[in-house]
Amino acid sequence: MIDPIVLGLFTGLTYGLLAVGLVLVYRSSRFLNFAHGSVGVFGAAVLSQLVTGAGVPYWLAFPLAMAVSAGVSALIEVAVVRRLRGRPGVTGMIATLGLSQFVLILALLVSSQGLNGLTFPKPPGMPSFTLGRTPIGPAFTAMALLAPLLLGGLALFLRRTRFGLAVRAGADAPDTAQLNGIPAARMTTLAWALAGAVAAFSAILVTPTQGAQSIDTLGPELLLRGLAGAVAARMASLPIAFAACLAVGVGEQALLSMGAGRGGVSLALALFILVALLVQPQLGRRDGEQARWPRAVPAPASRAGRTLAGLALPAAAGAAYLVSNETASALTTVAGFAVVGLSVLLVTGLAGELSLGQFAFAGIGAAVSLHVAATTGNFFTGAVAGCAAAAGSAVLVGLPALRLRGLALAATTLAFALAAEAWLLRLPWLLGDGVSAPKPVWTGYALVLAKDYYLFALLMLVLALWLAHRLRSGGFGRVVLALRDNEDAARALGVPAPRRKLQVYGAAGALAGLGGVVIGHGQTQVTVNSFPAAAGIDVVALTVVGGLGLLGGSVLGALLLVGLPGLVELGIFGQAALTLGWLLVVVVMPGGLGEPLARLVGRLSGQARRLGAPVADLQPPAPPPMPAPDPLPRRRPRTDADPHPATALPQPSAVVSALPPSSPTVAVTLPRRTSPLVAGPGPLLEARGVARAFGGVQAVGGVDLAVGPGEVVGIIGPNGAGKTTLFEILAGFTRPDQGQVAFAGRDVTGLSPQRRAGLGLVRSFQDARLFPILTVRESLLVAGERHAPTGLLTAALGGHGPQRRQEALADNLLDLFGLAAYADRQVGELSTGTRRTAELACLLALEPSLLLLDEPSSGVSQADGVALADLLARVNRELGVALLVIEHDLPLLSRLAGRMVAMDAGRVIADGTPDQVRTHPAVVGAYLGTDAAAVHRSGAPV
Numbered sequence: 035m036i037d038p039i040v041l042g043l044f045t046g047l048t049y050g051l052l053a054v055g056l057v058l059v060y061r062s063s064r065f066l067n068f069a070h071g072s073v074g075v076f077g078a079a080v081l082s083q084l085v086t087g088a089g090v091p092y093w094l095a096f097p098l099a100m101a102v103s104a105g106v107s108a109l110i111e112v113a114v115v116r117r118l119r120g121r122p123g124v125t126g127m128i129a130t131l132g133l134s135q136f137v138l139i140l141a142l143l144v145s146s147q148g149l150n151g152l153t154f155p156k157p158p159g160m161p162s163f164t165l166g167r168t169p170i171g172p173a174f175t176a177m178a179l180l181a182p183l184l185l186g187g188l189a190l191f192l193r194r195t196r197f198g199l200a201v202r203a204g205a206d207a208p209d210t211a212q213l214n215g216i217p218a219a220r221m222t223t224l225a226w227a228l229a230g231a232v233a234a235f236s237a238i239l240v241t242p243t244q245g246a247q248s249i250d251t252l253g254p255e256l257l258l259r260g261l262a263g264a265v266a267a268r269m270a271s272l273p274i275a276f277a278a279c280l281a282v283g284v285g286e287q288a289l290l291s292m293g294a295g296r297g298g299v300s301l302a303l304a305l306f307i308l309v310a311l312l313v314q315p316q317l318g319r320r321d322g323e324q325a326r327w328p329r330a331v332p333a334p335a336s337r338a339g340r341t342l343a344g345l346a347l348p349a350a351a352g353a354a355y356l357v358s359n360e361t362a363s364a365l366t367t368v369a370g371f372a373v374v375g376l377s378v379l380l381v382t383g384l385a386g387e388l389s390l391g392q393f394a395f396a397g398i399g400a401a402v403s404l405h406v407a408a409t410t411g412n413f414f415t416g417a418v419a420g421c422a423a424a425a426g427s428a429v430l431v432g433l434p435a436l437r438l439r440g441l442a443l444a445a446t447t448l449a450f451a452l453a454a455e456a457w458l459l460r461l462p463w464l465l466g467d468g469v470s471a472p473k474p475v476w477t478g479y480a481l482v483l484a485k486d487y488y489l490f491a492l493l494m495l496v497l498a499l500w501l502a503h504r505l506r507s508g509g510f511g512r513v514v515l516a517l518r519d520n521e522d523a524a525r526a527l528g529v530p531a532p533r534r535k536l537q538v539y540g541a542a543g544a545l546a547g548l549g550g551v552v553i554g555h556g557q558t559q560v561t562v563n564s565f566p567a568a569a570g571i572d573v574v575a576l577t578v579v580g581g582l583g584l585l586g587g588s589v590l591g592a593l594l595l596v597g598l599p600g601l602v603e604l605g606i607f608g609q610a611a612l613t614l615g616w617l618l619v620v621v622v623m624p625g626g627l628g629e630p631l632a633r634l635v636g637r638l639s640g641q642a643r644r645l646g647a648p649v650a651d652l653q654p655p656a657p658p659p660m661p662a663p664d665p666l667p668r669r670r671p672r673t674d675a676d677p678h679p680a681t682a683l684p685q686p687s688a689v690v691s692a693l694p695p696s697s698p699t700v701a702v703t704l705p706r707r708t709s710p711l712v713a714g715p716g717p718l719l720e721a722r723g724v725a726r727a728f729g730g731v732q733a734v735g736g737v738d739l740a741v742g743p744g745e746v747v748g749i750i751g752p753n754g755a756g757k758t759t760l761f762e763i764l765a766g767f768t769r770p771d772q773g774q775v776a777f778a779g780r781d782v783t784g785l786s787p788q789r790r791a792g793l794g795l796v797r798s799f800q801d802a803r804l805f806p807i808l809t810v811r812e813s814l815l816v817a818g819e820r821h822a823p824t825g826l827l828t829a830a831l832g833g834h835g836p837q838r839r840q841e842a843l844a845d846n847l848l849d850l851f852g853l854a855a856y857a858d859r860q861v862g863e864l865s866t867g868t869r870r871t872a873e874l875a876c877l878l879a880l881e882p883s884l885l886l887l888d889e890p891s892s893g894v895s896q897a898d899g900v901a902l903a904d905l906l907a908r909v910n911r912e913l914g915v916a917l918l919v920i921e922h923d924l925p926l927l928s929r930l931a932g933r934m935v936a937m938d939a940g941r942v943i944a945d946g947t948p949d950q951v952r953t954h955p956a957v958v959g960a961y962l963g964t965d966a967a968a969v970h971r972s973g974a975p976v
């Protein structure tokens with residue numbers, strides 16, 4: 035037993051150092067650096083070259099190599115990571131995946147004989163001995179002696195020195211650090227440099243312990259072990275990350291000594307990471323990221339892309355008759371990768387998540403298809419079973435993904451991909467030691483020749499393109515985009531987020547399975563090597579390079595990244611150039627290569643059309659007047675020195691709104707309800723003793739509140755009183771620690787926000803962000819999903835029924851709310867006033883019985899605020915909708931509400947008519963300060 039523990043502790047030291055670097059980088063840049071291990075390997079290659087090539091003494095070469103890795107890591111931060119700021123976190127992770135490959139190739143160029151553990155320099159002067167039965171070599175001894183020194187030094191540096199404190203401050207709160215004169219950007223670079231040096235340290239000492247294994251073992255597998263410790267430490271605490279890695283090392287050796295093999299270890303690691311992530315779901319959040327995703331390629335360009343595809347298809351089919359069988363095989367692989375790439379297009383391009391496991395699903399699809407086809411003698415039954423198995427696996431992996439997002443999903447799927455390669459796919463009922471592949475038979479003709487099979491692969495690619503197009507372009511794609519853009523807003527509009535996400539993962543899994551079928555049946559004998567974990571990274575890379583917003587992107591990417599090396603012998607320099615090329619595309623071309631290409635074709639075909647078009651057709655339609663975009667509203671800061679919170683601050687009058695302040699009641703016609711208002715015994719909404727604490731803060735502490743049918747109730751209270759948290763509880767976004775919420779006589783405490791929205795309990799948001807990249811019309815179509823949902827199958831098969839009903843509803847609302855001029859504007863471009871109008875139109879599309887409105891006047895001009903209040907009053911009067919309104923603007927609220935509730939420190943302190951509440955001593959004391967005059971200045975109700 036002593037042996038695994040000793041060995042485990044030694045290897046754990048290495049993993050621990052990797053984890054320390056990962057945490058440092060994560061804390062400074064908020065994303066997972068997949069290149070971390072490779073940067074260390076590069077340092078090891080430099081050391082090897084210095085010592086064996088240039089004869090530099092080992093202990094001089096050691097710090098030099100660490101310094102080189104520090105420099106490389108810092109360079110990555112400056113040249114790549116910094117440029118990606120403001121882009122979705124997924125892009126950053128993809129870029130570091132590319133960097134990882136590129137730096138590994140550079141390491142091979144530096145140390146051309148590779149990093150063979152047997153020939154790699156060992157630290158001189160370090161003792162060797164035997165512990166139990168375990169021989170401890172000089173590298174292990176150096177690790178045991180130097181790792182604590184390095185860690186101690188790092189801890190002292192971070193805790194005690196001015197630089198170290200600045201690094202931590204810059205990493206934890208960059209904005210505040212910047213305000214305090216700390217150059218946060220430089221500190222981030224320093225954190226990256228430190229991480230790079232630590233990575234080199236561990237790679238230099240671990241390589242001599244790796245026997246004859248190659249550089250690959252220092253890739254994703256080693257990274258995964260460091261990652262396991264890092265996620266156990268919530269990507270935050272360096273000591274916990276290090277300690278967890280020691281445990282990982284011991285666990286790994288224990289499993290190996292029990293004969294679990296590499297597969298068992300990979301499986302255990304995957305489960306460890308999954309559990310570590312699930313018990314701390316805050317890591318799953320997007321870390322406050324409001325990703326700025328580029329809009330999909332505009333319609334004319336994508337039309338041009340389709341024209342291009344229309345021309346390319348006959349050419350690709352014709353190629354079958356011109357090329358050799360060998361080339362046809364290579365092209366078949368391109369088609370297979372392109373099909374798997376389409377699944378990435380759905381998961382990453384549409385849903386905005388990074389899955390590194392798509393190729394593992396392809397492997398599962400292939401394995402099942404091969405077995406079923408062989409058993410039934412029918413290829414098509416096999417293919418369908420393969421796609422279904424891949425879809426099922428994707429849904430299973432996607433289940434935890436409902437809670438894990440961003441970095442967490444990437445980490446889980448990487449772990450899954452590695453476990454699939456090392457264990458799952460090796461199971462005898464999947465690929466085992468290899469399965470022979472039956473060929474499809476087409477009307478009695480077996481597609482045995484590579485050229486024939488290539489044509490079949492092409493057909494499958496067209497089918498996959500058609501399916502992906504259907505899923506992306508209709509209501510289904512729109513809903514998924516809405517979820518990516520603003521999940522809370524989508525759920526508030528009744529979108530069933532978990533079901534929709536599982537559907538995307540499932541559909542993407544089926545496409546990946548189809549790709550696997552194409553690749554698998556194209557070979558004679560299929561082994562795990564046909565579906566390596568690294569291909570999961572390649573397939574993401576090729577889709578991003580081709581263009582995530584473009585259907586043909588994965589085809590273009592596959593041609594370049596799979597076709598080129600498959601058809602031309604590139605050599606190591608060629609590989610390096612190709613990897614650098616795709617990396618550059620990821621960094622500088624957010625739309626990939628496909629977008630400019632499609633635009634070019636669009637321009638050319640536009641010019642061609644213009645040459646033959648009558649002059650009148652060439653006049654572009656006049657654009658609607660463009661409102662000045664204003665920044666998202668911020669909460670009005672309130673301090674003790676601001677005793678007039680009830681007086682609305684004058685807002686910039688330049689804000690153009692769809693609500694003309696002078697005649698709001700004329701401009702908007704309210705939609706008629708098609709469903710009756712819900713009602714039940716007693717009040718419409720009733721909260722009983724609801725409480726919620728965050729850590730030590732009791733945000734809501736036992737609130738009772740009732741709102742009757744058709745009633746308008748205002749909620750006031752100083753900042754931090756717990757108003758928004760109460761709303762979150764009422765709408766279902768936050769679970770109360772105690773208490774119940776009933777709506778229309780039904781206990782809804784356990785219901786999701788979307789279920790409550792479906793019942794008629796609908797909320798708005800303080801920032802009215804809605805869906806920044808969707809247009810106003812598209813947002814209304816998403817709201818229309820409540821009455822006419824788009825089913826997955828309907829979407830895949832191209833049914834238009836729900837779309838037509840949604841369009842009729844959207845057109846009606848656009849007219850009624852005077853929003854027609856903005857229909858095709860992206861919501862993110864609109865002024866706050868217009869956005870609020872659009873949000874209200876979306877909310878009313880749901881035909882609510884009760885609207886929860888969170889500071890509806892925030893960020894709009896005073897005049898627009900008055901107009902908005904009048905409109906809300908009409909919503910209440912004409913439609914019978916009850917309103918519960920949080921508002922700091924007391925005069926505005928007084929126009930609207932017949933009853934007011936005041937909160938302070940999480941409790942209701944007054945409840946009554948506006949007059950009663952405003953003059954209530956507790957309200958005066960808590961909300962307006964002790965100055966009674968302030969109450970009068972704040973505006974008496976009219």
Ligand SMILES: Nc1ncnc2c1ncn2[C@@H]1O[C@H](COP(=O)(O)OP(=O)(O)OP(=O)(O)O)[C@@H](O)[C@H]1O
Pocket residue numbers: 669728729731732733751752753754755756757758759760
């Ligand atoms: N997710 C959270 N995690 C930790 N603390 C939270 C969280 N949400 C709210 N709080 C804390 O709970 C308290 C109540 O916050 P809440 O936003 O509900 O107040 P509020 O009355 O809506 O304030 P405001 O007028 O500024 O919107 C505050 O101290 C806040 O910092």
